[in-house]
Amino acid sequence: MLNIAIIGLGNIGKNHIKAIPNSKNCRICAVCDSNEELAKQYSESLGFPYFLNYKDIPGGVELDAALITLPHFLHCESAVFFLEKGIHVFMVKPMANTVEECDRMIAAAKANNVKLAIAHPQRFFYANTLVKEFVDSKKLGELCMFTEFRTTDYFTPGRPKWFLNKKQAGGGIVMNFGTHAIDKLFYVLGETKDVDVFASTANIKNDADIEGHAQFMMKFPSGVTGTVTFSGYNSCGYDAIYYFTNGALKISDTSLLYQFKDGKWEKIDTTTSVSPLLYQIEEFCKYVNSEPSIVPDGEFGRDVIVVIEKVYNN
């Protein structure tokens, strides 16, 4: 049983706290948030020891791994802290704000002989696992193109302020949501290197120093291409289409899957009782135990950030 501490109890940290108690392979040994009210709330309701400073955890409880769900600007420094203490790290996406930070994290994992993995949860959504099966089995022929469009009100007052600050978030909607799109395409293709990128990012709605809308195109060495369109100004849908030589797959709102075959769209059943975050943490445990796992490693997470940097530098 892996003892895991959860560092950061915001929007996504809370969801991990709900998922992990159902794991057969790990248990939560501590929670941490610099917001004392939040840390105490989880500690009191669920009985976990709590910490306000993650640097106090290694001396305070026995732990094997840290699941880090902190704001982007804290990813590198917190990961390196735990890795240097010989503790495995599961870092929420994006791996870090820059490729240089990713390199430091990878080097710290290697130097201390511990594992570093990145939580890219969308590959664990059942609809996406089915897409991967279609790609691998070639049931619809060869995958040739991918397109995703995602719209949302990115500048809603409920969004934590650090997300709207370039220095802290590393970017806007591309850094936050682009990492999901890139992960999905990397995963189904099994290709992550030497991706050509053509991109445009802008913000014409407000004076935040992050982009509010973006389009980018990726071209892989295999010839497969992917286009991504994000608007953070208002919400009018979230769809992805995978184009194959003999048909297509469409995912709407992350969970509805349709297959285009013989001239019509047919719905594919995506009902499942498996929680993506539980599936993901079980894969992380396998990775730590050096068993075959589909959780992305640090090198993969770095390749995602390589593409993100190409988008911003285009």
Ligand SMILES: NC(=O)c1ccc[n+]([C@@H]2O[C@H](COP(=O)([O-])OP(=O)(O)OC[C@H]3O[C@@H](n4cnc5c(N)ncnc54)[C@H](O)[C@@H]3O)[C@@H](O)[C@H]2O)c1
């Ligand atoms: N579906 C997903 O994969 C998904 C969804 C949401 C967020 N995320 C990612 O999760 C990360 C966190 O996002 P969020 O929306 O939960 O943010 P958030 O702001 O809601 O949560 C971050 C938490 O970290 C705490 N914190 C900040 N500095 C700290 C420090 N030094 N020590 C301890 N605690 C500290 C804050 O008090 C806050 O509770 C980001 O990397 C984000 O991109 C992933």
